[in-house]
Amino acid sequence: MNYVLPFLYFSSFTSSVSMFNLVGLLIICLTGGADASIGVNYGTLANNLPPPHQVAEFLLHSTVINRVRLFDADPQILQAFANTGIAVTVTVPNDQIPHLTNLTSAQKWISDQIQPHFPSTNIIRILVGNEVISTANHLLIRTLVPAMQSLHTALVSVSLHRRIQISTPHSLGILSGSTPPSSAKFRRGYNTQVFKPLLSFLRATSSPFVVNPYPFFGYSTETLDFALARPNPGLIDRHTKLLYTNMLDAQLDSVYSAMDKLGFSDVEIVIGEIGWPSEGDKDQIGVDVSTAAEFNKNVVARVDSGTGTPLMPNRSFETYIFALFNENLKSGPTSERNFGILRSDLTPFYDIGILRPKVRSSNPENNPGSLWCVAKSGAETVALQRNIDYVCGLGLDCRPIIEGGLCYLPNTVKAHSEYAMNLFYQTMGKYKFDCDFENTGEITTMDPSYGNCEYQV
Numbered sequence: 001m002n003y004v005l006p007f008l009y010f011s012s013f014t015s016s017v018s019m020f021n022l023v024g025l026l027i028i029c030l031t032g033g034a035d036a037s038i039g040v041n042y043g044t045l046a047n048n049l050p051p052p053h054q055v056a057e058f059l060l061h062s063t064v065i066n067r068v069r070l071f072d073a074d075p076q077i078l079q080a081f082a083n084t085g086i087a088v089t090v091t092v093p094n095d096q097i098p099h100l101t102n103l104t105s106a107q108k109w110i111s112d113q114i115q116p117h118f119p120s121t122n123i124i125r126i127l128v129g130n131e132v133i134s135t136a137n138h139l140l141i142r143t144l145v146p147a148m149q150s151l152h153t154a155l156v157s158v159s160l161h162r163r164i165q166i167s168t169p170h171s172l173g174i175l176s177g178s179t180p181p182s183s184a185k186f187r188r189g190y191n192t193q194v195f196k197p198l199l200s201f202l203r204a205t206s207s208p209f210v211v212n213p214y215p216f217f218g219y220s221t222e223t224l225d226f227a228l229a230r231p232n233p234g235l236i237d238r239h240t241k242l243l244y245t246n247m248l249d250a251q252l253d254s255v256y257s258a259m260d261k262l263g264f265s266d267v268e269i270v271i272g273e274i275g276w277p278s279e280g281d282k283d284q285i286g287v288d289v290s291t292a293a294e295f296n297k298n299v300v301a302r303v304d305s306g307t308g309t310p311l312m313p314n315r316s317f318e319t320y321i322f323a324l325f326n327e328n329l330k331s332g333p334t335s336e337r338n339f340g341i342l343r344s345d346l347t348p349f350y351d352i353g354i355l356r357p358k359v360r361s362s363n364p365e366n367n368p369g370s371l372w373c374v375a376k377s378g379a380e381t382v383a384l385q386r387n388i389d390y391v392c393g394l395g396l397d398c399r400p401i402i403e404g405g406l407c408y409l410p411n412t413v414k415a416h417s418e419y420a421m422n423l424f425y426q427t428m429g430k431y432k433f434d435c436d437f438e439n440t441g442e443i444t445t446m447d448p449s450y451g452n453c454e455y456q457v
Contacts, residue, residue: 038303038354039067039087039320040341041273042077045327048344052080055324058346060084063354069272069320071130073113082120089125089320090114092151097129098143106150107157115158125165126151127210127272133190134173141190144168145197152205165207168198169272172213175254180237181244181311184254185261192262199264208318209259212273213251215295216335223247224286229298231390242310248274248299253311269312274299275322277335278349287335290433293350296321296341297428300353321352350433370457373425373435374418376442383440384417391420396427400453407453418448419455426456 042055049055052074059065066086070077073090081088090113092100100106114123128148132140148166155161174195178184186195202209219227226232229246236243244250252269259265276295280287299319308315326340342348348355375384392398400407401416408416421441428434435441449455 037067037316037318038065038300039069039089039318040065040354041069041071041275041320041323043071043323043325043327044074044077045329046325046344047329049325050344050346052077054346056080056084056086059086062346062356064356065354067124067318067320068324069127075113075117078117078121078123081122082117085122087122087124089127090123091127092129092147094129094132094135094137094140097132097140097147100128100147100150101143103150103153106147106154110151110154110158110160114160114164118160118164123164125167125207128166128168130169131171131173131212132168133187133194134171141194145194145201148198148201152201161205166205167202167207167210167270169210169212172211172218172251172254175258178254178258180235180239181250181253182237182239182242182257184257186258191258195258196262199259199262199267202267203264208268208270209255209264210270210272211252211255212322213248213255213271214274215247215251216276218247218251219286221285228286228291228295231386231393237310240310244310249309252317253309256309256311269317271317271319273320273322275339275341277338278340279338280335281333284335289350290436293352293431293433296350296352351429351431370447371430371443371445372448372455372457373422373441374444374448375414375421376440379414379417379440381413383438384413387417387437387440388413388420391424394424396420396423398423406451419453422448422455 040059059068067089068081068086069089069091071091072093078088078090092109096109100109114126117123128151129140129144132144135141148168152161152166155164155166172178174186174190175184176187185191199209201207215227224230226235226245227247229248232245234243234245235250244253252271255269256265259267259269276292277287278289278292299321303316303319306314306316321341323339323341325342325344326338328337330337340349341352341354375387388398388401398420399405401419402408403411407419421435421437425431425435425441425443432443435443447455447457
């Protein structure tokens with residue numbers, strides 16, 4: 001991760017309320033998660049993590065995750081994933097990049113780090129460094145593409161170049177002029193000298209351009225809903241007139257625009273890191289377990305939805321959630337150590353749609369008996385109306401609270417909101433955070449059903 005991530009500001013707001021389209025995405029959550037392109041970053045800067053073989057077994061048998069990105073080429077971890085079929089991406093540490101411009105050194109690296117594990121471990125990609133451009137280290141930047149070329153040549157020499165890709169991940173600090181997305185371009189001095197040869201290499205080797213978009217690092221109090229893909233006014237790109245209802249779409253389209261200006265719009269984009277922390281410093285808003293679950297669940301749900309972005313419609317993105325575990329040995333702010341989706345005992349902090357059904361059903365939090373989600377006493381009407389708009393906008397069945405429906409009367413915002421909130425809570429798996437609704441919902445053991453109006457349970 002790199003903190004220098006520009007938020008994408010726009011010049012004009014739309015007048016109508018829009019939101020990130022989760023219709024269809026919800027189906028993926030309900031059927032167990034994405035099945036082809038969802039991965040996770042497996043960082044190890046912690047002193048309380050389970051053994052790698054337990055991690056591999058858990059991912060294989062208890063989740064739908066079929067891709068893992070490592071931040072090195074640890075032989076113990078690579079061995080742990082042998083014969084699992086899980087696609088593994090390894091990383092060359094930044095400090096090794098200059099040495100790998102030498103072909104002999106690159107061949108030795110492949111011989112030592114890759115060949116002992118391949119093909120029993122399904123290594124699909126080697127990432128050379130991590131966010132190298134953002135380091136501003138001229139030696140690393142100058143040797144990045146030559147090192148990638150040497151490693152590819154080394155793969156060719158052992159006939160692995162058609163099985164293993166070479167790429168490198170970037171923070172959004174590579175962009176300038178990204179307001180709005182259609183005007184984005186690569187930073188001056190790097191566009192033709194670094195990114196043109198880099199993208200040429202990626203195109204020639206059928207490898208992806210890997211980016212690490214983090215709405216978390218780009219939001220403010222005013223743009224939190226936009227970052228989380230909650231109902232928000234929406235933002236217009238004044239050049240294309242396209243509507244953006246969430247920050248991730250805007251970030252991805254900015255990357256696409258920069259690539260397109262150099263003539264490389266055909267190169268695939270992979271999301272190498274994306275996530276939201278469950279704990280932060282006291283002055284941070286929107287940093288808690290509920291918000292992290294909401295953000296990551298939306299990301300997982302959209303991975304294979306095929307909805308794409310305004311500039312890249314009907315397109316899915318191979319995506320790696322950051323991260324598998326909290327890493328208590330990391331430096332920096334509190335949030336940096338709390339991106340994990342699993343505890344060290346391999347139980348989830350929250351389910352984002354990656355657990356297999358039998359695991360989800362065995363989670364005590366998911367089987368609490370007869371519980372319902374209702375509105376808190378004193379919740380403001382405008383907030384409750386937002387809850388109705390949000391739930392019904394997802395495509396869930398709100399017909400009972402439409403005029404003539406069994407739950408239409410009493411015709412009040414509170415009554416309709418409670419029906420919608422409970423519908424969402426039950427549909428999404430009865431997790432506590434799915435009844436939060438910006439602190440307007442609470443769970444009750446008393447059935448709110450009445451007359452012919454039955455609340456789902």
